[in-house]
Amino acid sequence: MTSSPLHHKESPVFAADRAAYWHQLRALGPVVQIHAGKPMLHGYYLTRRDDVRAALLDPETFISPPKTFKLILFGTPLPQVPLSCGTRAEHARFGRVLHPLFSPKALEPFAPALHAQAATLFSAAAAEGHCDAVALADDFACRALLTVCGMQPDDARAAGLIRAAVVGDANGAAEMELINWLNAELVNQTPNPNRLPGVLWPLLEGIGKGDDGALSPPEIIAVILLLFSVAGVEMVSAANSFMLMRLATDPDLQAQLRADPSQIPAFVEEMVRLQAPGPAIPRVTSRDVTVGGVTIPANSVVWIGLEAAGRENGGDEISRDAEGKVQRQRHWAFGSGIHRCLGMHLARLEMVAFLTEWLNHVTTFELEPGFAPTVVHNPTGVTHLASLMLRY
Numbered sequence: 001m002t003s004s005p006l007h008h009k010e011s012p013v014f015a016a017d018r019a020a021y022w023h024q025l026r027a028l029g030p031v032v033q034i035h036a037g038k039p040m041l042h043g044y045y046l047t048r049r050d051d052v053r054a055a056l057l058d059p060e061t062f063i064s065p066p067k068t069f070k071l072i073l074f075g076t077p078l079p080q081v082p083l084s085c086g087t088r089a090e091h092a093r094f095g096r097v098l099h100p101l102f103s104p105k106a107l108e109p110f111a112p113a114l115h116a117q118a119a120t121l122f123s124a125a126a127a128e129g130h131c132d133a134v135a136l137a138d139d140f141a142c143r144a145l146l147t148v149c150g151m152q153p154d155d156a157r158a159a160g161l162i163r164a165a166v167v168g169d170a171n172g173a174a175e176m177e178l179i180n181w182l183n184a185e186l187v188n189q190t191p192n193p194n195r196l197p198g199v200l201w202p203l204l205e206g207i208g209k210g211d212d213g214a215l216s217p218p219e220i221i222a223v224i225l226l227l228f229s230v231a232g233v234e235m236v237s238a239a240n241s242f243m244l245m246r247l248a249t250d251p252d253l254q255a256q257l258r259a260d261p262s263q264i265p266a267f268v269e270e271m272v273r274l275q276a277p278g279p280a281i282p283r284v285t286s287r288d289v290t291v292g293g294v295t296i297p298a299n300s301v302v303w304i305g306l307e308a309a310g311r312e313n314g315g316d317e318i319s320r321d322a323e324g325k326v327q328r329q330r331h332w333a334f335g336s337g338i339h340r341c342l343g344m345h346l347a348r349l350e351m352v353a354f355l356t357e358w359l360n361h362v363t364t365f366e367l368e369p370g371f372a373p374t375v376v377h378n379p380t381g382v383t384h385l386a387s388l389m390l391r392y
Helices: 012-016 017-025 049-054 088-098 103-124 134-148 156-167 173-187 200-205 217-248 251-259 261-274 306-314 344-361
Strands: 032-033 042-048 067-071 075-079 130-132 281-285 289-291 294-296 301-304 387-392
Touching: 012 017, 017 306, 032 067, 032 130, 042 049, 049 289, 049 301, 049 306, 067 217, 075 217, 088 217, 103 134, 103 344, 130 134, 134 156, 134 217, 134 344, 156 173, 156 217, 200 217, 200 251, 217 251, 217 261, 251 261, 261 306, 261 344, 294 344
Parallel strands: 042 301
Antiparallel strands: 032 042, 067 075, 130 387, 281 301, 289 294
16 A cells, blocks of 8 residues: 545646546555545545445445534534435435435426526527536526425525525524525425425425334434535536536537437436546445455545546546447446435436536537636535636
């Protein structure tokens, strides 16, 4: 085992060339100890596909560390469930409730509305001839989430509250303000027979019924707050921004996807594999464990390289079949095992709608002359772009 360069969140190599960073990390060994840079990012990096897969499927050894919001509710910080569920049984309880709400079948009816939201945004942007695509991606992510949750998508106050909660503050005031607004909008509309369709109504209708395995009110608050902050907004916005950045440098690929939109879902998967908003996730070891001939002590932070695994599996370029069509390769950007992302089908639906309507409404586009995209990880820890200036 050899010491590594900086963690990806601090590495100038990663910021400049993701493929070079993962090659550099893998060249140092299957397990790379990081002890340079910020102490909070120190730990052991798993770089090989098979080791990443094994760790994802062994939550008893590689434990998801407890995560809380800054918001204090009922005297304690509100936990970020189900991200920090510690056992298979606990996570399965959330899964039984949430999986049906966010399944492809449950989400399919919202596809036309998401396309309409994107079309409205992009038809206006197309007339300008230039834009900051990150701002558009943020706007769409907020509108899409409100739409799917049965709320008015063009509520300017909602967008402001969501963005404030994503950025956060020192004492959780922004999170509390968002929760208070959501309570007024969602809970008050639950008994309304004329409410807009939304995936959260069954969750809210179950409050107080005492069903076996039902989520408690604090747990429901935590799930909704997580959905309306990083998980449901920042991750999708980042992914959509990276897609446009990739296409801005490749007019031939733009033309290919416009000519054959059936390739867009595969392109979405390939971009998530190659430029994941969450390239690696932290875990904590419950015991001494040996990986790739290296013994990692108990209570160590381990970074599971999801993007490294996807690139090892499918290479560093967008995969194509013999006819040149985009084809997806297996990846682990949404995780695996009990902590596999519950919102992955919603993310895919939003990304396909976003890119389809962008290509429908915006002519051939490129980076603004002189503009260099900058990768950032603040304030939420999600890997995304500070801005993306495009012209067309």
